[in-house]
Amino acid sequence: MQLFPCPFCGARDEREFHFMGEAGKTRPDTQQPVSDADWAAYLYDQRNDKGRVREVWMHLPCREVFGMQRDSVTMQVLGTTAFRKAGA
């Protein structure tokens, strides 16, 4: 059972977290033409990297969405990034 650091609540049990996907995907601007390939890549393509990964997680009790850097082999947590603007 892993311990994940919520940027707002501190270290919590992994069962409190929801995996939301790999980081780095930006929703295509659907007001402009988007090719089938680009849309399919946005929806379905996963890098599934071995080793260092950047992911988006939600801490369910506080509902905050944040970025987490992990090692998918050693399960080591390398750091987290809050998405909320500084000072907000």
Add this chain to the structure above:
Amino acid sequence: MSGTRTETGGLIDRAEILRFRFDGRDYTGHPGDTLASALLANGVRVLGRSFKYHRPRGVWGGWFDDPNAILDVGLDGNAIPNCQATTTPLLDGMESRAVNAWPSAARDVKGGLDLLHRWLGAGFYYKTFIWPDWHLFEPTIRRMAGLGAVDGKTIPDYVADQIHDFCDLLVVGGGAAGLAAARAAAEAGQDVVLVEDHADLGGGLFRRGGSIGGQSPAEWVAEQRAAIETAGGRILTRTTAFGVYDHGLVGLATDRGFARAPRLTRMRARRTLMATGALDRPLTFADNDRPGVMSLQAAAEYLGRYGVLVGRRIVVLSNNSAGQSAVAALRAAGAEVTEADPADGPIRALGGARLNGVQVGDRQLACDSLLVSGGLTPVVHLWRHAGGKLDWSETANAFLPGAAPEGMAAIGAANGTFNLQAALEEARAVALGKPPAPSASSYTIRPLWPEPGAKGRQWIDFQHDVTLKDIELAARENYVSVEHLKRYTTLGMAADQGKTSNMAGLAAMAAIQGRPIPEVGTTTFRPPFVPVPLELYHGAQHGQLLNPLKRLALEPQHRQAGAALGEYGGWLRPGWYGGKPARDAIRDEVRMARTTAGIFDGSPLGKIEVMGPDAAAFVDFVYYNTVATLKPGHIRYGFMLTESGAIYDDGVIARLGSEHFVISCSSSHVDGVEAMLEIWRQDGNDPDRIFIHDATQHWATLTVTGPKAREILGALVLDLNLSRDVFPHMSFRETIFAGTPLRIARVSFTGDVSFELSLRTAKAADLWAALTMAGADQGAGPIGIEALSLLRAEKGFIIIGKDTDGETMPHDLGFGGPRQKKKTAFVGDRGLHSEAANAPDRRQLVGLSVPEGSPALPTGAHLVTGDKPRSEGIVTSSYVSPTLERPIALALLARGAARHGEVLRVWHMGQVRAATVTPPCALDPKGARLDA
């Protein structure tokens, strides 16, 4: 009879007698005994039968290192199958019997199977029962080769507690090294937890005998225990560390035996010390599986811990120095012990189920017990669970802990430090984070491994009947990787998970291939280290506690009204009311709702508030439909989609003010919709300008629907004009009822005039009382969710997930407008224009009618046409309409919108019926009732 109880010694309480049964016979033992030690003390030798050949099996090991004695145990009418006799504490009144043996382990009728061994080698089943179909043979084979029987009864109060715990230092193993380490750390101020799987601390000290620091083992152990507890350390006995999981979590199982429910502790320790000791390996020789052939260390354990002398005339075969103290102890207890050198030539155990001697080279030695030791193997399972490395040691002839996993260290015999004094020094140093002083080992061993090609049947895995010949066969057939070898031969897959067999097995493979042992490597060590009850993992989390039902505030009122309560979408809700059969009750409720009115508790309906300066743009983005143009005081029906364009939920959204919306999503979908809103709120939006609050359980909702709805509401004397011109369909009002805010939505899921009234849950009972009283005057009353489902089906209104599937898009239901016209971006917009979304044969919502006199269609039936029928759609909802007095149905049908009037065949379980495609709405298609 060979095993006997000694006059003195051991940790048992000789003053108290415990009575128990094994294979139908009565025996006695003492508190402190295990089932195995008590049976050995009573002279019982055969405690089980092997898995495949049904060979008689005696006890090999002294604790978790025994693959042979597996018993079904009962106590006080409760039963637990597959208990390891060597670790199950003896309790008064236990009923036990050997598994995989009938009528008893001693006289097993299937013992004759052993005569067929020549044809039953590794891979026999795969090769023999492949034709025509394995499944023909499987039931018989499974009955013949098996373990214990589950009686299917639940043991009362057998519920595992689950505890989360923390400490600075977790010491696994309460032997000499573990005790020394725990004491040193605790006295240095660390928060220490020491776990030991026996009931008593001391570990291998009771095997070793002699004195420690001038004290007897029992005195020394008592002193350490007192010191640890005085320094604030915690000691958990009868507790096994069964696995190390991600981020150093250690699973601790307390009381995994009998009579008490087990307890799970999830331990988070800053550091974990592995003081798990070492196991004695078997030697591989002909007929080495005979009852009476036993681990030398185990024999010492039975003598020192339980006061049991396993035999009178003993031959010892050992290739290492660790057993010297054991030999001395056995002699001191009165046994006649002959030591033979296993290197002196081929060895064969003599006698049948009753061992009577051993042949070593040319020498024949008479004996009743043959105690063997093939060398010590450190117990490194937890080390490997945590990702630690193993290094092969030529001097110790064993795999020892190498590079350590984070936060873990090994001490004592588990680290290959077999000398007691050296182990104590090492433990004290490592406990304080210091490097241990190097010390010369007094342990010596001469390598002695299985010899390929040796004569006779030489057992490697005792329980699963894997012999040296099976390993040779596997090597010939190229199953040479240890992982393949394990799966092909079932080596190491017995209840002891290879604790006795893995080293011999991989050494045999190394010898066959002429490779060094470390090159062959070990199989993967996986938790749990010992069998643990499944109960441990779920604990109290089953049934209602695993998935608690949501309860209505008005449940007492519904019960009083005779509601038949059932689970609908996670809520306990009235299905229907009254003492009538369900069909009649539902029919009568539908008729009442269509002629006067029905009063329905719709409290589970989602009520998610969205507020803030950016709320309007936000809901416009998450909804398929345009919401930005909705005026305050009005309501719109719409869909939420996934990004692939499929419908995720449907419902209505009300605008209370310019920056305030209430989303009324499906009752069973509230959590999912709320999560989806929260995710989009934080993705691409400024979360400080949008606020989401799920108020579903804070507001109760009662719906009045039917021709008399307006009259019933009028009786409440609200400060509100209810006339249809002022309060039309799809509008929203806020007023006061009984001093509390009341929200009224004019929406309809039935096609009749409906008012949805929402107010604080605390006031729901007042509104229910007022509505039912006013309703009674009009001949109206409560209706359940079954009637509502039928009322909506008459109108062709869908239920998401019932009348839609994971591919249904809004244009399949006739809501194609926003797909073509909505100007702003929304979730799923691009997905609605994919190749699949534009496919000509998409399944679209239709109604079905049947010929007069036909019964209702079966839900789930397939719609087919033509000579070579394939499914073109399915029936999604089907009822007999009490209003129309005929069957109605909804279906998803390929190109359905263009096929109204077509006659189809409806196929279900081999039966074929006819149906005509109609529009989905079967009642009042013009909507006249809605404006009545």
